[in-house]
Amino acid sequence: MxxxxxxxxxxxxxxxxxxLVIRFQVRPSITxxxxxxxxxxxxxRSNSLFRGLQxxxxxxxxxxxxxxxxxxxxxxxxxxAVSSGFECLSAIGPASSPFQIVILExxxxxxxxxxxxxxxxxxxxxxxxxxxxxxASGDEDVWKKCSQIGMNGVIRKPVLLxxxxxxxxxxxxxxxxxx
Amino acid sequence: MDVVSQLQRxxxxxxxxxxxxxxxxxxxxxxxxLQDENSPDFVVEVASLFFEDCEKLIxxxxxxxxxxxxxxxxxxxxxxxxxxxxxxxIGAMRVKNVCINFRSxxxxxxxxxxxxxxxxxxxxxSLLKSKLQTLFRMQPSMMAVDCVxxxxxxxxxxxxx
Numbered sequence: 626m627x628x629x630x631x632x633x634x635x636x637x638x639x640x641x642x643x644x645l646v647i648r649f650q651v652r653p654s655i656t657x658x659x660x661x662x663x664x665x666x667x668x669x670r671s672n673s674l675f676r677g678l679q680x681x682x683x684x685x686x687x688x689x690x691x692x693x694x695x696x697x698x699x700x701x702x703x704x705x706a707v708s709s710g711f712e713c714l715s716a717i718g719p720a721s722s723p724f725q726i727v728i729l730e731x732x733x734x735x736x737x738x739x740x741x742x743x744x745x746x747x748x749x750x751x752x753x754x755x756x757x758x759x760x761a762s763g764d765e766d767v768w769k770k771c772s773q774i775g776m777n778g779v780i781r782k783p784v785l786l787x788x789x790x791x792x793x794x795x796x797x798x799x800x801x802x803x804x
Numbered sequence: 805m806d807v808v809s810q811l812q813r814x815x816x817x818x819x820x821x822x823x824x825x826x827x828x829x830x831x832x833x834x835x836x837x838l839q840d841e842n843s844p845d846f847v848v849e850v851a852s853l854f855f856e857d858c859e860k861l862i863x864x865x866x867x868x869x870x871x872x873x874x875x876x877x878x879x880x881x882x883x884x885x886x887x888x889x890x891x892x893x894i895g896a897m898r899v900k901n902v903c904i905n906f907r908s909x910x911x912x913x914x915x916x917x918x919x920x921x922x923x924x925x926x927x928x929x930s931l932l933k934s935k936l937q938t939l940f941r942m943q944p945s946m947m948a949v950d951c952v953x954x955x956x957x958x959x960x961x962x963x964x965x
Contacts (some may be wrong), residue, residue, distance in 0.1 A: 654950050687856075688894055689893045698842075720943060732885075785834065
């Protein structure tokens with residue numbers, strides 16, 4: 626335990642007193658409860674609906690990808706993350722895809738989210754996997770375009786846990802209704 | 805355990821001051837809440853990614869703005885847009901706000917304005933980096949703490965196992 630132990634001897638040579646110093650690791654979760662908000666902070670909003678859900682996440686930004694991935698994992702999803710449109714298409718594969726939902730950042734260099742979605746819907750399948758767009762844009766036209774292309778939902782950035790949960794739940798429920 | 809609560813208090817207070825002074829916003833709070841046993845260093849890791857991104861993007865912007873032949877404002881804007889996105893995700897509010905102004909100057913193709921914003925964004929990034937590094941230093945000390953001092957008086961000749 627990376628500690629220290631020492632003994633103070635009395636004149637007779639036997640131990641008079643001993644000191645023992647032990648360093649413990651405080652559980653990391655303490656840092657979670659240290660926020661000022663006072664609300665219950667480490668309640669996972671995971672749901673049996675999301676548990677084991679296979680998600681493919683495509684975002685070229687390292688920070689966004691790390692954050693979104695963590696949020697999805699917090700919900701219980703199993704996440705594969707790629708950093709480009711091309712990698713996304715390769716990951717989906719030719720025929721059957723292991724992924725139930727693809728979450729796509731719209732603005733990616735080279736091959737953007739729109740293009741990826743168009744190709745998925747045209748060359749892979751018209752309804753599977755489910756596609757959810759991620760965008761910082763609040764523009765109605767952007768959302769309309771997503772819908773026209775065949776995307777099933779939109780998540781606004783910066784991403785919040787509640788919002789991902791709500792949108793994914795909506796998308797999954799709608800998909801189940803169609804089938 | 806007074807030492808523990810003192811350090812915890814220090815961490816809370818410093819974290820709160822960062823929020824109060826606008827260095828970080830609710831997105832950062834969300835990140836802190838996402839940290840758990842599975843990823844105990846999540847916040848530090850994401851912050852490191854962010855600082856790497858910042859440096860790379862700021863260098864891109866500086867290079868593009870230096871071009872004597874003519875500034876490619878689209879290129880500058882692309883970098884600013886990226887920085888705005890990642891600063892927004894991590895909750896780096898001040899950096900994000902400078903990026904918002906920066907984009908307006910890019911759109912207006914105003915080189916002077918852009919250079920001023922570049923200076924500002926560099927300043928805010930450095931400031932945030934040092935503040936977060938201070939905050940993160942407070943965490944390990946919490947985790948390593950708990951010095952337990954036991955004084956056993958008068959053990960006589962008994963050996964300690």
